[in-house]
Amino acid sequence: MSTSATPRERLLDAAGELFYRDGVNIGVDALCKAAGVSKKSMYQLFRSKDELIAESLASRGPAYQTMLYPGAEDDRGPRERILTVFDRQDAMVASDNYLGCPYVSTAVELKNPEHPGSVVARHFKQQLTDFFHRELVKAGAEDPSTLAVQLTMIFDGAAARAVVRAQPLGGIGAVTAAALLDAAGIHAGELALS
Amino acid sequence: MSTSATPRERLLDAAGELFYRDGVNIGVDALCKAAGVSKKSMYQLFRSKDELIAESLASRGPAYQTMLYPGAEDDRGPRERILTVFDRQDAMVASDNYLGCPYVSTAVELKNPEHPGSVVARHFKQQLTDFFHRELVKAGAEDPSTLAVQLTMIFDGAAARAVVRAQPLGGIGAVTAAALLDAAGIHAGELALS
DNA sequence: GAATTCGGAAACCGATCGGTTTACTGTGGC
DNA sequence: GCCACAGTAAACCGATCGGTTTCCGAATTC
Numbered sequence: 001m002s003t004s005a006t007p008r009e010r011l012l013d014a015a016g017e018l019f020y021r022d023g024v025n026i027g028v029d030a031l032c033k034a035a036g037v038s039k040k041s042m043y044q045l046f047r048s049k050d051e052l053i054a055e056s057l058a059s060r061g062p063a064y065q066t067m068l069y070p071g072a073e074d075d076r077g078p079r080e081r082i083l084t085v086f087d088r089q090d091a092m093v094a095s096d097n098y099l100g101c102p103y104v105s106t107a108v109e110l111k112n113p114e115h116p117g118s119v120v121a122r123h124f125k126q127q128l129t130d131f132f133h134r135e136l137v138k139a140g141a142e143d144p145s146t147l148a149v150q151l152t153m154i155f156d157g158a159a160a161r162a163v164v165r166a167q168p169l170g171g172i173g174a175v176t177a178a179a180l181l182d183a184a185g186i187h188a189g190e191l192a193l194s
Numbered sequence: 195m196s197t198s199a200t201p202r203e204r205l206l207d208a209a210g211e212l213f214y215r216d217g218v219n220i221g222v223d224a225l226c227k228a229a230g231v232s233k234k235s236m237y238q239l240f241r242s243k244d245e246l247i248a249e250s251l252a253s254r255g256p257a258y259q260t261m262l263y264p265g266a267e268d269d270r271g272p273r274e275r276i277l278t279v280f281d282r283q284d285a286m287v288a289s290d291n292y293l294g295c296p297y298v299s300t301a302v303e304l305k306n307p308e309h310p311g312s313v314v315a316r317h318f319k320q321q322l323t324d325f326f327h328r329e330l331v332k333a334g335a336e337d338p339s340t341l342a343v344q345l346t347m348i349f350d351g352a353a354a355r356a357v358v359r360a361q362p363l364g365g366i367g368a369v370t371a372a373a374l375l376d377a378a379g380i381h382a383g384e385l386a387l388s
Numbered sequence: 389g390a391a392t393t394c395g396g397a398a399a400c401c402g403a404t405c406g407g408t409t410t411a412c413t414g415t416g417g418c
Numbered sequence: 419g420c421c422a423c424a425g426t427a428a429a430c431c432g433a434t435c436g437g438t439t440t441c442c443g444a445a446t447t448c
Contacts, residue, residue, distance in 0.1 A: 007424090021305070029406090030404095037425080038425065041424080044424095048407085049406065103358070107359075108302045126360065146363070152360070153351035153352055156351045157350045158351075160298050160354055161347055161350060163301050163302055164297070165312070166343075167320075173347070176374070180373060180374070233398095234438085237436095
């Protein structure tokens, strides 16, 4: 455990990992011990455990999205860029300590949709839908809004399937997304004719 | 709270509701108080809280499936029978105290896939996939196994979407399932030619 | 009517919960 | 040297955790 990072960074990192691995009911004591930070420091850096939950979720966002979304340098077509998300999710799911999408899992545990952590989760899901939507518009999809939501749903469905450890069916998310894109007439390398 | 049912039934009912509404971390005291059962009775009816979790999940199964699956008296085609599941899910999701599929949510909270409750959840998901599979075979689907898994995934994706309270898009599960069935060439009222 | 069983109420156990407080150690500025 | 600050360790708070035990009342059985 590196002491180099600031207490705040160490706390956010440890919280991100422990809330994911053990659930949001992990104790504050265990959290602080893992982060090498005193409870006193934690409670003057964050108003409450609930706020730490939300902030640790939010702080994971950029790295998570970078891991999931294709970068701007990927100049393949929208279809390929969309399917990249599902391929990368498949890779994460294959890890045996995968416990579902951190945002959905946290929202499930929190139950209360008004909880600051739930708000962050909702925001992240919207960003995923927005990414799909942008690509679908580029591809000239007929109904990009509906299709973007459908793709988000498949993403979360694939994650749920991994959580319950249903018999693995490799790449099922990508296959399903591809089927939906096929049905919408969105083919490889294709851009909207304009 | 009815005192008519046996302590075991009252306990299973209360557990089914409270574990769903408040999460599996709800205390045994609160549980027993809600059920009108003493802790002593609880612990001689169930070995542990974990066993109660599993048994209450299992006991909900039949009613849940009856609410979700079309009955044998529904003699419409496989496509309609499959879409019925999604329509009924939509109705459940519309309730403002919907907190996701109880089986997936519990598995998410338990984290441990070896937990007896997780085993029950996995079993229920397999039963849903099996239902889809049977209908798809009746419809003469080309690849019923893959398609059944895809439909299960859409089911769980729609539930996840409701949990994070993403902007509601009514019937999106049914629409997506229908799109997948269309793509597979499974049309209304159609039975396999044999 | 006596004995036995069932089950609820509640005390009890050590551990942990979220959160606060005190006391102490380092490290920087000046 | 000295002061102020950041931060850790640990005690402390009342509440609750999963689980066990004791006690006692209300049935059931013969």
